[in-house]
Amino acid sequence: MSNIATYIDQLIEALTKLPGIGRKGAERIAYFIIHSDDKTAKDLVSSLEDIGDKLQTCENCGMIFLQKEKECSCSSASNTKHICVVENIEDAIKIQNTHSFDGLYHVLGGAISPLDGIGPSELSFDKLLGRISNGVEEVIIATNPSTSGNATAMYLQKILKEHSIRVSRLAIGLPVGSNLEYIDDKTVATAIKERVELN
Ligand SMILES: [Zn+2]
Known part of the structure; x- marks a missing residue:
């Protein structure tokens, strides 16, 4: 050749x-x-x-960081008040790009899915618990609204119960700029169930 x-x-x-x-x-x-x-x-x-x-x-939080910064931002405890837990790095980048959250992330490396052989020990829950020490006020669960994402959210809720921190999850509802007519029934049903009070 x-x-x-x-x-x-x-x-x-x-x-x-x-x-x-x-x-x-x-x-x-x-x-x-x-x-x-x-x-x-x-x-x-x-x-x-x-x-x-x-x-x-980063071996600790699973996020990516610039090598020239020597260490990931999760190593400085000062800005660890809010931790947003995501399945993958791309989910964290997606949220980061919205500029609507200024806390830190924790990348689990997937979601609990027994059928695929992924249990809690395959994901970085231990490292997350290790990060929840003094100063953390809230953990925001940002796993996907899928079967495995929901199972992961439920598991997180369970293991975070004994820590005195606020645990929240991303709202599930209607897509911004959408039209009810074109949205699938399941999403509309969830939006009704998860409706928010206006006053
Ligand atoms: Zn990190």
Whole structure:
């Protein structure tokens, strides 16, 4: 195989390791990069390098932080009044992007799902309990409104009961900007059940 073919093949091989990308998809992306201008390829390389070199996952809270900051913000107890518990890093980033919560996060690494062999010991509940010491006022449960997310929320509620802190969960209701007519029955039913008092 010529050198060029080897390089292209290496790129295709690397791309097939990404989730949801098969051989055909990897080939398409590889040739897109080959045909694109220099800047597109360079931007892609530098983004990949930034992710790989500059970000690190915290062993304590499961969030990612910039390596240059040496330690994750969860290590300074001063801003640990509110902890938002999420299933995955992407959920925490989603909430972070709303700028509506300025506390810290705890990433469980998934949700309780016995059918998939995921029990409490597979998730980082112990580390969360270890973080709940002096100063923590509230734990906000932000697991998904799914079967496994609900099971995880119930488990969290149980283990947090003996700590004298406020435990809340993200509200479940109507999507902002939606129209009742187009929302599924289950969501409407939950919104009625979870209705809020106005006065
Ligand atoms: Zn951390």
